[in-house]
Amino acid sequence: MNLFLELRKHGKLANKRHPMYEKNKFGEFWMYFMAIFWAGYLIFFGTLFAFGFDGGAREAYHVMNAGLIFVLALDFLMRMPFQKLPTQEMKPYLLLPVKRNNLIDCLLVRSGMSSFNLIWLFMFVPFAILTVTRFYGVTGVLTYSIGIWLLMVFNNYWYLLCRTLMGERLWWILLPLLVYGGIAAALLIPDDSPLFDLSVDLGEGFITGNALTFLGMLAAIAAMWFVNRQVMVRLVYDEVNRVEDTKVKHVSEYKFLDRYGEIGEYMRLELKMMLRNKVCKNGLRMIAIITIAFSCLLSFTEVYDGTGMKDFILIYNFIIFGMLFLSTLMSYEGNYIDGLMSRKESIYTLLRAKYTLYGIAILIPLILMIPAIVTGKLSVLSCISWAVFVVGCVYFCLFQLAVFNTKTVDLNAKMTSRQNMGTGWQNLISGASFLVPMLLNAVLKALWGDTVTYWILLVIGALFILTSRFWLKNVYHRFMKRRYKNMEGFRNSRQ
Structure with a gap:
């Protein structure tokens, strides 16, 4: 007792x-x-x-x-x-x-x-x-x-x-x-x-x-x-009592990224982080299972044939990957932030690499939506417009967290790691990144119907994508102004 x-x-x-x-x-x-x-x-x-x-x-x-x-x-x-x-x-x-x-x-x-x-x-x-x-x-x-x-x-x-x-x-x-x-x-x-x-x-x-x-x-x-x-x-x-395994059975070098120079190197770093660490791999697996399950239920059953549920699954499948990994933007890097800060503008290059990689990753839920398109549950325009809107507008909001996140997330420990709730900005932006698109979708459809809504979302997303270099540079400069405060937070919150 x-x-x-x-x-x-x-x-x-x-x-x-x-x-x-x-x-x-x-x-x-x-x-x-x-x-x-x-x-x-x-x-x-x-x-x-x-x-x-x-x-x-x-x-x-x-x-x-x-x-x-x-x-x-x-x-x-x-x-x-x-x-x-x-x-x-x-x-x-x-x-x-x-x-x-x-x-x-x-x-x-x-x-x-x-x-x-x-x-x-x-x-x-x-x-x-x-x-x-x-x-x-x-x-x-x-x-x-x-x-x-x-x-x-x-x-x-x-x-x-x-x-x-x-x-x-x-x-x-x-x-x-x-x-x-x-x-x-x-x-x-x-x-x-x-x-x-x-x-x-x-x-x-x-x-x-x-x-x-x-x-x-x-x-x-x-x-x-x-x-x-x-x-x-x-x-x-x-x-x-685990013993580190020093025998490398297979090393993925992702040599196809060599042609992209320094951005390719940071994309390689991001891929290795997601596919080699326990916490990241577990998150990827859970996202894959949920997304595939929702896509199959929508495509091959009548359970979610209601308009509201179709919109929910469509938006959820595109946003969930970014919500999980971008809501902790820079928190995984908090484990080795001192090394990143030793090179000039390495953070900016890292942000560009992340945006490119997660933008390409949106093709996965887009491909999973193909059976729903074939069965007539969703239109091609709706899927493309939401994919572009998420990569543009939603990712723009989530990337702002790079400035405010100051808590390191342990990459490997699961059973004995202690996890605390996120900061106020993290909770606010993460929640808004899903709730605001749902609300925006409902309002636009009520005012102008489906087709006009999807074209509006497509244009908004495309504008954010085309201007991504400018707002990524802005995120980088704001991060650098707070770099000592952020680095102190990363160091203090390491396991």
Whole structure:
């Protein structure tokens, strides 16, 4: 217990003493604002479901309980961008006389007690008050809320297991895909699936306070906690005690870039950084999987045939690559920024190389859109206009972060690296780079229709591309004015 309290205290102190603490004020405000927004959103849905499910052949809470499986799947997806692994807090303690197993135990317990596991109660508690109270009173609402919380704790440990394994080997993504694919098949293929009845019985057991239901839930949580413990102990041990492999099996020189001189050299550096380092490779793989999945669903199914969803997938597929890598512009280079600064105008050349490389990379989502174009889901003009707009206007916005980013991102450590939220500018520009194009698209289409909108986007993007040398030079000069402040931030935030 003492170790748990000490870790909690140290976590708070580490955040306050971090050199990025003052710059994270905006991110902290934005995080609290979004938490309040989603809490209100869930309360609205809980109330809506209570009245919407009422009056049917079954009680409203039976209908809600039948959908608990879908809530768990949605909760799993929601955790992806927001929840970090507990092992990322371990690094400062690895050289201290603290048992590694005890350390992981405390971190797993803290993860189970995280407030993130309470967010769904904003939907289920109002729902229970309106539907369960009339039959089971306040006690039913209380036991139901506890049961839902335990269900989310179980889902928390299930997510941690999948995320830990996927971070180590990408093919572990098959584990959640097979599990959720099997559940979907068991729910949708039979006419009367027993999984719905099982889900209803589980919720009924929570409402009635059935001891066997709660004991079974606690046993499932304990089993998942034990599996996580064993996996994390082994992986942390392997990472801490890894031996650097000095045998080079294959070296990619990218000799075709020699013809482009110094810019080609920096493009080669960027390619090697993305394809050789763990963090970058993992990001590339996740982007590839999501983009390919969205493209296939749009092209070969009718799931996203609505105009709004088509626009969302189209914009998302073009922007996601830049959002991930350009939102941390210069943060990866923070690991070796002193070497870059030793040569005159090397930063400017690096920025030009990055812009050229990421501009060429937009061809990948453009190619993935071809099946949707062939099937008539999207037009050629829409895809080309968004590709040009993203490379021009969106990349212009993201490249401004080169001036303001001052936090080094570790290139290799995953299990034991500590990651903090970005600066205010990083959060603002990254969020706006996706939300503003969506809003602009909706406004332009409402005013002038699809064709005129795509031509406007094409012209705006082309203007930014044609003037890229001028605004890249401006970004470079502003960076150089702040170079000592930025370099200090990069040095202080290195792992």
